[in-house]
Amino acid sequence: MAADGGEPGTVRPGGRTARVRAAVLRAAEDALIEKGFAGLDLADVARRAEAGKTTVYRRWGTVAGLVADLLQDMAERSVPRTETGSLRGDLAANARLVRETLADPRQGALFKALIAAAAGEERTAAALHRFYGTRIAEWAPVVERAVERGEAPAGTDAAEVIRAVSAPLYYRFLVGGGPLDEELATRAAEAAAVAARAGVYAPADTP
Incomplete structure (x- = not known):
């Protein structure tokens, strides 16, 4: 545990400590992309980051x-939501961001490694769930605004709408194969917007 009782590595000091953290996290990304979670080793990460091995073990403790x-x-560095003034436009912006992230050679490889790790390691799974929870919470307000404008019925589950946008993209990315192109992103956003307007994500008894 960290000195403040939180998870290792969650303290946010500045100066040299912040620089060491940034270097170590970058090195961890490189190692994950190259070797996957099973090949991740704190000593190797310390070497890549040119950081003291003792520092890395003391601060993070485990892989x-x-x-x-x-x-x-x-999650903290992720791009903030875009608000265009329409549900269709906002969901399209979300879909484009997800597509661009997954299609990026470095980011896509990193997410594949993290998702694979989460499938077999409980703590990593919990961290990945928190990451996506943060991103969904960032974008859910665009659906809430759409409800206020009358573009979707009251009671619409904003988080489920956001999940519906990215689900086809992740399926193509992880399972389906084929290009992660703009057409797919546009279609995913449009399908989610149409379903939201039709009340698919609202309680059945919503007027």
């Missing part, structure tokens, strides 16, 4: 602790 901090850092 799972390091990955949890990496996911938290990724």
Whole structure:
């Protein structure tokens, strides 16, 4: 545990400590992309980051602790939501961001490694769930605004609408194969917007 009782690596000091953290997390990304979670080693990460091995072990403790901090850092650095003034436009912006992230050679490889790790490691799975929870919470307000404008019925589950946008993209990315192109992103956003307007994500008894 960290000195403040939180997860290892969750303290946010500045100066040299912040620089060491940034270097270590970058090195952890490189190692994950190259070797996957099974090949991740704190000593190797320390070497790549040109950081003291003792520092890395003391601050993060375990590989799972390091990955949890990496996911938290990724959530903090993620692009904020875009609001265009329409549900269709907002969901299209979300779909484009997801597509661009997954299609990026480095980011796509990193997410594949993290998702694979989460399938077999409980703490990493919990960290990945927190990451996506943060991103969904960032974008859910665009659906809530759409409800206020009358573009979707009252009671619409904003989080489910956002999940519906990215689900086809992740399926193509992880399972389906084929290009992660703009057409797919546009279609995913449009399908989610049409379903939201039709009340698919609202309680059945919503007027």
